[in-house]
């Protein structure tokens with residue numbers, strides 16, 4: 001009886017792992033079949049799992065006129081959002097930690113608020129306000145950047161905050177200052193190198209949010225990569241699915257690389273200053 | 274002129290008073306310990322000296338120059354913190370070099386100075402390690418080297434030993450004292466450990482609730498505590514009920530003895546007499562009691578005696594060998610020497 005239980009106890013986590021892997025992998029595999037098999041969708045079944053595979057559809061999206069411009073806009077938006085996010089949040093988080101520790105819970109609460117506001121509500125409000133007052137802003141290529149900063153806030157602030165909590169900022173800052181360093185030097189030499197990995201992961205989170213956002217871009221009629229993907233899928237379902245697959249794999253690969261990178265940082269790569 | 278002066282420094286945090294008009298003169302090359310229970314304002318005093326906190330009123334001076342408004346990075350003070358404070362991204366060497374770089378000292382001089390400092394704290398072989406590759410004691414030695422490298426005017430140490438285990442504490446404590454005297458640097462040393470303060474200091478500043486209770490040499494503080502708080506906080510005390518019989522005399526359970534400063538109380542006042550274990554003796558006469566414990570402590574032996582009349586335990590510190598014949602349950606007498614006793618009003 002007890003050995004039976006112990007065996008089940010050992011088996012259970014493995015079963016959960018397999019079940020969740022299937023839950024994620026099956027849709028991906030189905031998409032792959034749809035995108036890469038030269039078999040009409042209605043005829044796809046177990047008997048022809050291995051028939052007619054071809055990588056031809058993978059190269060199709062790159063030939064589209066809108067592919068590169070939209071990808072480049074999305075990358076620019078991601079870059080801008082990352083820069084603005086770090087520029088705003090790092091000083092804020094440090095300030096809260098060093099000077100207003102009592103306000104920490106409140107600030108954390110503020111940063112999760114965007115999570116409960118639907119993107120469509122946010123963008124509709126912004127558009128309604130700026131259209132009569134500052135049209136130039138909505139016309140700008142980068143109008144989405146501030147919106148994305150707000151949208152990514154719940155993830156990015158937490159990640160930066162966790163990085164700050166992991167080191168004893170207060171003591172490091174005090175030590176650096178007592179050794180004659182002003183604020184700039186203190187940040188550059190004592191804080192930044194030790195916050196590096198959390199800043200990198202925060203940037204990555206921001207970038208993934210930007211690269212996948214559709215609602216806001218579509219509402220403001222910006223030609224970003226997700227809007228292209230949506231349109232393209234409407235026109236050519238099969239290569240559209242292929243593109244979605246590549247995007248998924250690309251993002252996962254990036255995630256893997258960054259995880260590796262932050263691991264290595266954790267092991268303390270020597271930094272000279 | 275004093276190397277470091279606190280002049281009527283007051284500091285509050287909201288409604289909490291951390292320092293209530295603190296005035297201390299630290300002489301050149303002197304080590305003063307700030308000793309007191311948790312929350313008495315020791316760290317606050319140190320942080321005000323370093324410039325991390327601003328005093329509400331009062332001034333801080335270095336060699337007569339008012340530095341109250343000077344920001345920390347322009348103060349030239351070396352500080353060692355209670356928690357480990359080495360920069361985790363830098364090697365031992367680079368940590369020690371940090372303050373020299375911010376001062377723009379040329380490379381070869383920096384290297385010379387780093388080598389000198391590491392030799393001083395005996396960590397030359399660890400130069401290329403990172404903080405996480407060092408023991409706690411080694412980390413604090415690097416922190417000390419880092420603080421001393423900049424040749425500060427004052428060294429500030431905030432409970433640098435409290436995170437270490439007992440054995441390392443005593444060796445590092447003695448090492449800090451050795452280095453401090455050899456460099457001849459004016460030092461403020463914060464601790465809540467009276468033994469540490471007694472061992473290391475030129476003078477001890479006993480604090481309570483933001484005020485100075487007594488400022489004096491270790492002997493003065495231990496032998497002639499001016500207040501009951503100091504008497505209790507520094508070292509251990511036995512408490513005996515007594516009555517002031519006039520002048521500097523008290524009666525303890527019928528035995529008359531002289532006690533300093535008993536004349537501060539009116540004749541007939543009931544007081545508590547605070548007596549150190551080494552001022553009690555085991556004798557044939559004296560207060561009768563039963564031995565309840567015999568604790569061998571190396572150089573001396575601590576004997577616990579339950580007094581018959583009081584039904585109270587006192588501890589008696591007897592010299593080497595003198596307690597060898599004692600065992601638990603023995604009937605003994607306890608003699609009292611009041612020369613160093615302190616009278617405290619009984620409530």
Ligand SMILES: Nc1ncnc2c1ncn2[C@@H]1O[C@H](COP(=O)(O)OP(=O)(O)OP(=O)(O)O)[C@@H](O)[C@H]1O
Pocket residue numbers: 286289290291309310311312313314315316317318465
């Ligand atoms: N930043 C702060 N905000 C609010 N109150 C503070 C702050 N720093 C210190 N205090 C208060 O001031 C008083 C003195 O604190 P301080 O840290 O100087 O004590 P301490 O003697 O160093 O104690 P410990 O031995 O526990 O380190 C305490 O009552 C403390 O609660």
Ligand SMILES: [Mg+2]
Pocket residue numbers: 315316317
């Ligand atoms: Mg303290």
